[in-house]
Amino acid sequence: xxxxxxxxxxxxxLGALFAVTLRNLVHCVLSLILFFxxxxxxxxxxxxxFLGAVQILIYIGAVAVLMLxxxxxxxxxxxxxGAREVLGGKWWTxxxxxxxxxxxxxxxxxxxxxxxxxxxxGVQTSVVAIxxxxxxDWVVPxxxxxxxxxxxxxxxxxxxxxxxxRRR
Amino acid sequence: MDHSEYLQQLAWQQWLIPFFPLVAAxxxxxxxxxxxxxxxxxxxxxxxxxxxxxLRAFFATLGSGEHHEVERAIxxxxxxxxxxxxxxxxxxxxxxxxxxxxxxxxxxxxxxxxATGYMADDENFTRFFCFLSLFAASMLGLxxxxxxxxxxxxxxLVGLCSYLLIGFWYFKPSAAAAMxxxxxxxxxxxxxxLLGIVMLYWKTGTLNLYTHDAxxxxxxxxxxxxxxxxxxxxxSAASTIAFLVFIGAMGKSxxxxxxxxxxxxxxxxxxxxALIHAATMVAAGVFMVGRMYPLFxxxxxxxxxxxxxxxxxxxxxxxxxxxxxxxxxxxxLAYSTxxxxxxxxxxxxxxxxxxGQFHLLTHAFFKALLFxxxxxxxxxxxxxxxxxxxxGLRKYMPITFVCYVIGMLALSGFPLTAGFFSKDEILLATxxxxxxxxxxxxxAAFLTAFYMTRQIFMVFFGxxxxxxxxxxxxxxxxxxxxxxxNMWLPIxxxxxxxxxxGWLGTPWFGGNLFHHYLAPEEVASEHSDMVLxxxxxxxxxxxxxxxxxxxxxxxxxxxxxxxxxxxLGGLFTFLNRKWYIDELYEATVxxxxxxxxxxxxxxxxxxxxxxxxxxxxxxxxxxxQIFRWVGDEFFINGGFDAGCExxxxxxxxxxxxxxxRVQNYFRVLSLGAAVLLLIYFFT
Amino acid sequence: xxxxxxxxLMLSAFLFAIGLCGALSRKNxxxxxxxxxxxxxxxxxxxxxxxxxxxxxxxxxxxxxxFAIAIAAAESAVGLALVIAVYRYYKSVDVDEMTSLxx
Numbered sequence: 001x002x003x004x005x006x007x008x009x010x011x012x013x014l015g016a017l018f019a020v021t022l023r024n025l026v027h028c029v030l031s032l033i034l035f036f037x038x039x040x041x042x043x044x045x046x047x048x049x050f051l052g053a054v055q056i057l058i059y060i061g062a063v064a065v066l067m068l069x070x071x072x073x074x075x076x077x078x079x080x081x082g083a084r085e086v087l088g089g090k091w092w093t094x095x096x097x098x099x100x101x102x103x104x105x106x107x108x109x110x111x112x113x114x115x116x117x118x119x120x121x122g123v124q125t126s127v128v129a130i131x132x133x134x135x136x137d138w139v140v141p142x143x144x145x146x147x148x149x150x151x152x153x154x155x156x157x158x159x160x161x162x163x164x165x166r167r168r
Numbered sequence: 169m170d171h172s173e174y175l176q177q178l179a180w181q182q183w184l185i186p187f188f189p190l191v192a193a194x195x196x197x198x199x200x201x202x203x204x205x206x207x208x209x210x211x212x213x214x215x216x217x218x219x220x221x222x223l224r225a226f227f228a229t230l231g232s233g234e235h236h237e238v239e240r241a242i243x244x245x246x247x248x249x250x251x252x253x254x255x256x257x258x259x260x261x262x263x264x265x266x267x268x269x270x271x272x273x274x275x276x277x278x279x280x281x282x283a284t285g286y287m288a289d290d291e292n293f294t295r296f297f298c299f300l301s302l303f304a305a306s307m308l309g310l311x312x313x314x315x316x317x318x319x320x321x322x323x324x325l326v327g328l329c330s331y332l333l334i335g336f337w338y339f340k341p342s343a344a345a346a347m348x349x350x351x352x353x354x355x356x357x358x359x360x361x362l363l364g365i366v367m368l369y370w371k372t373g374t375l376n377l378y379t380h381d382a383x384x385x386x387x388x389x390x391x392x393x394x395x396x397x398x399x400x401x402x403x404s405a406a407s408t409i410a411f412l413v414f415i416g417a418m419g420k421s422x423x424x425x426x427x428x429x430x431x432x433x434x435x436x437x438x439x440x441x442a443l444i445h446a447a448t449m450v451a452a453g454v455f456m457v458g459r460m461y462p463l464f465x466x467x468x469x470x471x472x473x474x475x476x477x478x479x480x481x482x483x484x485x486x487x488x489x490x491x492x493x494x495x496x497x498x499x500x501l502a503y504s505t506x507x508x509x510x511x512x513x514x515x516x517x518x519x520x521x522x523x524g525q526f527h528l529l530t531h532a533f534f535k536a537l538l539f540x541x542x543x544x545x546x547x548x549x550x551x552x553x554x555x556x557x558x559x560g561l562r563k564y565m566p567i568t569f570v571c572y573v574i575g576m577l578a579l580s581g582f583p584l585t586a587g588f589f590s591k592d593e594i595l596l597a598t599x600x601x602x603x604x605x606x607x608x609x610x611x612a613a614f615l616t617a618f619y620m621t622r623q624i625f626m627v628f629f630g631x632x633x634x635x636x637x638x639x640x641x642x643x644x645x646x647x648x649x650x651x652x653x654n655m656w657l658p659i660x661x662x663x664x665x666x667x668x669x670g671w672l673g674t675p676w677f678g679g680n681l682f683h684h685y686l687a688p689e690e691v692a693s694e695h696s697d698m699v700l701x702x703x704x705x706x707x708x709x710x711x712x713x714x715x716x717x718x719x720x721x722x723x724x725x726x727x728x729x730x731x732x733x734x735x736l737g738g739l740f741t742f743l744n745r746k747w748y749i750d751e752l753y754e755a756t757v758x759x760x761x762x763x764x765x766x767x768x769x770x771x772x773x774x775x776x777x778x779x780x781x782x783x784x785x786x787x788x789x790x791x792x793q794i795f796r797w798v799g800d801e802f803f804i805n806g807g808f809d810a811g812c813e814x815x816x817x818x819x820x821x822x823x824x825x826x827x828x829r830v831q832n833y834f835r836v837l838s839l840g841a842a843v844l845l846l847i848y849f850f851t
Numbered sequence: 852x853x854x855x856x857x858x859x860l861m862l863s864a865f866l867f868a869i870g871l872c873g874a875l876s877r878k879n880x881x882x883x884x885x886x887x888x889x890x891x892x893x894x895x896x897x898x899x900x901x902x903x904x905x906x907x908x909x910x911x912x913x914x915x916x917x918f919a920i921a922i923a924a925a926e927s928a929v930g931l932a933l934v935i936a937v938y939r940y941y942k943s944v945d946v947d948e949m950t951s952l953x954x
Contacts, residue, residue, distance in 0.1 A: 013866065016866050019886075020870070020876075020886055046899050050917075063888065063924055063927045066927065066931055067927075067931065071881060074935060074944045094872060099868070102864060109860045109864065129910065130913065138914050145922070153928070156928045157932075160935050
C-alpha cells in the first residue's frame with residue numbers, strides 16, 4: 001500500500017509543481033488536472049470514495065474546464081505570452097514565504113508525537129449515509145450552499161456579462 | 169544764668185545769623201522785576217538783623233579769655249540718620265567764630281548800603297541783591313559751622329555765589345570767561361579739601377570739629393591722637409589732613425599757583441569785589457586754616473607749617489611785584505588783596521594764629537574801604553577804571569579822597585593805623601621762624617607802600633586826564649563828581665575802623681587784647697625792636713619813593729608813559745603781564761588738558777568705547793545670527809523640514825504598500841501568517 | 852495502510868507551500884487562481900487525512916470537505932469571471948498592471 005501512496009504523492013506533487021511553474025498556461029491547466037487526479041486518488045486511498053468522485057466531477061470536470069475557457073478568453077492578441085517574463089515583481093518575497101512555511105510545517109510535523117499515529121479501522125461511510133446526513137443533520141449548510149452557488153452563478157454571469165451589454 | 173549757659177544758648181541760636189539773609193534771598197528770587205526799593209530794603213534789613221545778632225554773640229564771647237583757655241559753646245544735631253551712622257551738623261560759638269561773624273556781618277552791611285548806590289542804574293538790581301543775600305547767608309553759615317560737612321557745603325555755596333556775582337554781567341565775554349576761571353580754579357583746590365575731609369572722617373570717624381564729649385570726641389579734639397597715626401609722604405595723619413585742607417585754602421584764598429582767578433574776578437561789580445574778593449570769601453580760606461589749626465600744629469616736626477609759610481610768602485611778594493605795574497584801579501587792589509592774603513597765610517605757617525587772624529580782620533576793613541572807595545571813584549568818573557585816565561580827583565571827590573588815603577595808609581602799614589599793628593605781628597612771628605621769609609615779607613611791605621602811593625598819586629593828584637580823548641569829545645565828557653551819601657557813608661564808617669582797630673592788637677595798654685581774646689594758649693612772639701623799626705622804615709621808604717616817582721611830576725596826559733615803565737623797561741612789561749603766568753598755564757595745563765580731552769575723545773571715546781560698543785553690537789548680532797542659523801534655520805526649520813520630509817518619504821514608501829497590486833497584499837498576508845506560525849509553534 | 856499520519860501531513864503541507872509559491876510569485880492572474888486552487892485542495896486533503904486517521908466514525912469532517920469543495924468551485928468560477936472582466940478593461944491579465952486600487 002505504501003507504494004500507492006508514494007506514486008500518488010509523486011503525481012500530485014509533480015502536478016502541482018508544473019501547474020505553477022510552466023510557461024504555457026494551457027500546459028499549466030493540464031498539469032493542474034493531473035494534480036486533481038492525484039488528489040482524487042488520495043481520497044480513494046483514504047476511503048473517502050464519494051469525495052474522490054466529487055473531486056473528479058467538480059474539479060476536473062468544471063473548474064479546470066472553466067480555467068481553460070478563461071485562458072482562451074484572455075489570450076493576448078499579440079500572441080503567446082510564454083516568451084515574456086513569467087515571474088511578477090518581488091517574486092522572491094513569495095518564494096521565501098512559502099519556503100518558510102514549508103520549513104516550519106516540516107519541522108513541526110517531524111517533531112510532533114501525534115503525527116506518528118497509524119490509522120484506525122472503521123466502518124466506511126456509505127453514500128446513502130451521506131445523503132441522509134445532508135438532509136437531516138446538515139440541512140442548513142446544505143441549503144446555504146445552494147444559495148451560495150446560486151449567488152455565485154448569478155454573480156459570475158453579471159460580472160462577465162456587463163461588457164456585452166455595454167457594447168450593444 | 170551763668171556765662172557758659174548763656175553762651176550755650178547763643179550757640180543754639182547761631183543759625184539765626186545766616187537765616188535772615190537766606191530768607192531775604194529766597195523772597196527776592198520770587199519778586200517781580202524790577203523791584204528796587206523792596207529788594208534793597210529786604211537785603212539791608214536782613215543783613216542788619218544778622219549784624220545785630222553777630223555783635224551780640226561777639227560781645228558774649230568777650231569775657232572768655234580770662235581763664236587762659238578759650239571758651240567754646242557748641243550745638244551739634246543730627247541731620248539725617250541712615251542705618252547706625254548719622255550725618256550731623258553743628259554750630260559753634262567761640263572767639264574765632266564770633267569775631268569773624270561780626271566782621272562779615274558788619275562790613276557786609278556797609279557794603280550792601282554802598283551797593284544800593286553803585287548799582288542804582290543797573291537793570292538787574294534785584295538779581296544782584298538776591299545773590300548778595302545768598303552769599304551773605306552762605307558766608308555766615310561757613311563761619312558758624314562746627315561741622316566739616318556744613319562748612320564744605322557753605323564753602324561750595326560761597327564759591328557758587330562768587331561765580332554768579334563775578335559773571336553778573338554775563339553778556340560781557342570777559343566776565344563770562346572770568347566766572348568760569350574762578351569757579352574752576354577754586355575747584356582744583358576743593359579737590360584737596362575734600363580729600364582732607366574724607367581722610368579726617370576716615371581717621372577720626374566724625375565730621376564734627378568739637379563735641380565736648382569724651383566718649384565721642386570731635387575731629388579737632390582728636391588732634392593729638394591723629395599725630396600718632398600714619399598719613400602720607402612720611403607725615404602723620406594730622407599733618408596730611410592739614411596739608412590737604414590747605415590746598416583748598418590755596419584755591420579759595422588765591423595763593424600761588426592758584427591765584428590766577430582773583431584778578432579776573434574784578435570783572436564783577438565793585439561791591440562784589442569789595443565783599444567777596446577782599447573781605448570775606450577769600451578770607452574764608454584763611455579762616456578755615458584757623459579753624460583747623462590744631463591739626464596744623466599737632467605734629468612738631470612736620471614740614472606742613474613751613475610749606476604754608478613759604479606759599480604765603482611767595483604769594484605776598486609775587487603779587488606785590490605785579491601790583492606795581494597795573495593800570496586798572498581794581499587790578500591793583502586785587503593783587504594787593506592777593507599779597508595780603510599771602511601775609512595771613514604766612515603768619516599761620518609761621519605758627520601764629522593770632523597774627524594771621526588779626527590781619528584778616530583789619531585787612532577786611534581797610535580793603536573793603538579801598539574797594540568801596542574805588543567804586544566811588546568809578547561811579548564818580550562815570551565808569552572809568554583806567555588810572556591813566558584819572559587824576560586830580562581830590563578836588564572833585566574830597567570825601568572819597570580822605571577815606572581812600574586812610575585806607576592806603578592802613579594798607580601800607582603806616583604807623584598807628586590798623587594795618588601797621590597787624591602787619592607788624594606777622595613779620596615778628598615770621599622773623600622768629602625763618603629769616604629769609606621775613607626778609608621777603610619786609611620787601612613785600614615795601615612794595616605795598618610803593619604801589620599804593622603810586623595809585624594815590626595817579627588817581628587823586630595832578631590834573632584830570634579823563635577829558636583827553638583821541639576822539640576829542642573832551643568838553644562833552646562830564647567832570648567827575650562826588651558820590652551820593654549812600655556811597656560815601658559806608659567808607660567813612662570803615663575808615664574809622666581802619667584807623668583805630670589796630671589798638672586791639674597792641675602790646676601796650678596792658679597786653680595784647682586780641683591775643684588774649686582769640687588764643688590765649690598761644691605763646692606770644694618775642695618782641696623785637698629791630699623788626700618793628702625795619703617794618704616802619706620800609707613802609708615810609710615805599711611812600712617816599714612813590715612820591716618821588718609819581719608825586720613830584722604827575723602824569724599830564726592819559727597817554728603818557730608811566731615813569732616806572734621807562735625806568736624798568738622790559739621788567740615793567742613782565743610785571744604788567746603778571747609774569748606771564750596765565751600764558752604759561754595756557755601753554756601747559758590747558759594745552760595738556762585739551763590734549764587729554766582730545767585724546768579721550770578720539771581714542772578712548774571713539775576707538776575704545778565706540779569700538780567696544782560696536783564690538784558688543786557685532787557680537788550680539790553674530791550670536792543672534794548663530795542662533796538663527798543653528799537654532800532656527802538648522803534645528804527648528806531644518807528639523808521641521810526634515811521631519812516633514814521624513815513624513816513625506818515615509819508616506820511615499822508606505823504608500824507603496826498600497827500600490828493596488830493585490831498580489832503584493834497577498835504576499836504580505838502570507839508573511840504575516842508565517843510569522844504567526846513561527847510564534848505559535850515556537851513559544 | 853500503514854502510512855503514518857505525519858507523511859500525509861507533510862504532503863499536504865508541501866502542496867500548500869507549492870500553491871502559495873505559485874500564487875505569490877507568478878505574474879499571470881490565472882496562475883494565481885490555479886495556485887489558490889492547489890492550496891484549497893491541499894487543505895481539504897489535510898482535513899480528510901485527519902478524518903481518516905482519527906474520526907473515521909463521525910462524518911463531520913466528510914461533510915465539511917464536501918461543502919468546502921463546493922465553495923471552492925463557486926469561488927473559482929467567480930474569480931475567473933472577474934479575471935475576464937478585468938481582462939476587458941486592462942487588456943491583459945498581468946497582476947502588476949492592475950493598480951487601480953492604488954493609494
